[in-house]
Amino acid sequence: MKRRGVSTIGLILLLGLLSFVTGDRAPGDVYIPRYKSFDIRQNKIDGPNRLNGFFNALDRCIQKKQRKVVITHIGDSHIQADFLTHTTRTLFQKTFGNGGRGFVFPYRLIRSNSPLNLGIAYNGNWEGCKSVSSRDHCNFGITGATATTYDSFSTIRLNPNLDKEMNYEFNRVKLFNYASPHSFNVRALSPDSTAMHADVLPTSESISYLFFDENQDSLWLGLEKQDSQRYYQFYGASFENDNPGVVYHAIGLNGAYAKSYLRNTFFDEQLASLKSDLIILSLGTNDAYMYERMFCQTCFKENYEKLLLKVMQNNPNADILLTTPGDIYIRRRYHNRNIGQVVTGIKELADKYNLAVWDFNTLMGGDYAIKKWRNEGLAQYDLIHYTEEGYMVQGMLLYSGIMKAYEDRFNDK
Numbered sequence: 001m002k003r004r005g006v007s008t009i010g011l012i013l014l015l016g017l018l019s020f021v022t023g024d025r026a027p028g029d030v031y032i033p034r035y036k037s038f039d040i041r042q043n044k045i046d047g048p049n050r051l052n053g054f055f056n057a058l059d060r061c062i063q064k065k066q067r068k069v070v071i072t073h074i075g076d077s078h079i080q081a082d083f084l085t086h087t088t089r090t091l092f093q094k095t096f097g098n099g100g101r102g103f104v105f106p107y108r109l110i111r112s113n114s115p116l117n118l119g120i121a122y123n124g125n126w127e128g129c130k131s132v133s134s135r136d137h138c139n140f141g142i143t144g145a146t147a148t149t150y151d152s153f154s155t156i157r158l159n160p161n162l163d164k165e166m167n168y169e170f171n172r173v174k175l176f177n178y179a180s181p182h183s184f185n186v187r188a189l190s191p192d193s194t195a196m197h198a199d200v201l202p203t204s205e206s207i208s209y210l211f212f213d214e215n216q217d218s219l220w221l222g223l224e225k226q227d228s229q230r231y232y233q234f235y236g237a238s239f240e241n242d243n244p245g246v247v248y249h250a251i252g253l254n255g256a257y258a259k260s261y262l263r264n265t266f267f268d269e270q271l272a273s274l275k276s277d278l279i280i281l282s283l284g285t286n287d288a289y290m291y292e293r294m295f296c297q298t299c300f301k302e303n304y305e306k307l308l309l310k311v312m313q314n315n316p317n318a319d320i321l322l323t324t325p326g327d328i329y330i331r332r333r334y335h336n337r338n339i340g341q342v343v344t345g346i347k348e349l350a351d352k353y354n355l356a357v358w359d360f361n362t363l364m365g366g367d368y369a370i371k372k373w374r375n376e377g378l379a380q381y382d383l384i385h386y387t388e389e390g391y392m393v394q395g396m397l398l399y400s401g402i403m404k405a406y407e408d409r410f411n412d413k
Contacts, residue, residue, distance in 0.1 A: 285328060
């Protein structure tokens with residue numbers, strides 16, 4: 001993927017918000033550039049009343065100006081890079097207030113691509129483990145990614161403030177790490193690598209809190225070995241503060257599919273700890289990425305349904321929005337017809353469990369649309385992923401589709 005840097009992303013976003021006067025006007029004061037490859041009139045939420053709990057939370061956020069509204073977006077490589085979710089997050093926070101950066105994972109520790117808006121530095125040797133690999137067997141956190149070190153002198157620095165457009169200072173951090181008797185103790189470090197005052201409170205086997213006396217702009221973590229302790233496993237962190245507004249967690253892993261999330265050891269408790277008002281599931285691309293003779297729609301639906309039930313049972317107060325995967329090709333040569341069966345399966349499960357759907361597949365143009373997106377500079381030449389501009393547009397479409405459903409409640413009264 002060609003990367004142009006955070007400043008370029010911010011510029012593109014600003015242009016998308018303010019300068020595309022020749023484009024189509026979308027709800028939520030967003031101007032979407034006019035492209036031939038998709039029809040913005042198809043941008044809608046199916047079953048919008050199924051998001052009323054989330055919409056009511058937004059209402060209370062506006063009225064009381066002291067409430068956080070939490071959105072958790074779960075998916076695959078389209079989410080890991082945080083291009084799409086960065087755009088949607090920024091739009092929600094500019095409308096309803098900046099409630100904090102939320103969840104991050106330092107993918108660089110496991111030799112993978114990290115969001116460009118997250119600064120990552122580390123010392124020591126770290127090993128990666130991923131639930132998408134059948135060869136990997138370890139404890140997996142909410143993303144299905146685990147970073148492990150056996151060196152107690154290892155450190156991690158995470159800076160969520162690379163994008164100067166938003167202020168993501170924090171006064172507490174929810175650490176997703178393994179807290180077994182054999183795990184190194186974790187501590188906060190100052191920029192000169194000396195220990196700084198921060199209270200550490202383990203709350204479960206895989207969740208701890210760090211509390212700071214004053215706001216911080218970056219997090220330095222060090223380790224401390226005692227007795228028989230011999231390793232440290234890290235699953236991510238959520239940057240939190242006391243500000244009202246929207247928190248938008250992006251949880252994704254390259255190659256993730258419905259069944260891989262079922263392998264995540266601490267998925268249930270870590271997702272529940274985020275206390276989401278809205279959970280967005282964006283899976284299906286990797287489930288469908290195979291030749292037609294190998295694809296089993298029944299198998300996909302069974303795994304997707306198991307994941308849905310886990311999400312619903314452990315997050316009873318959250319509304320759920322399912323998104324359909326976009327059109328893709330296999331090896332850039334063969335149009336993937338399995339996507340249509342995945343889309344049908346997702347919609348059938350949405351009807352079964354009374355869930356809302358954002359049908360991105362139809363919005364982007366359906367079959368063979370990915371080539372049109374590529375021709376307009378919105379999709380990459382692998383005919384699977386999007387360009388930064390494409391993800392930005394997708395993020396704007398997701399935001400405006402949700403906002404249209406939010407505003408239409410008042411038009412119906």
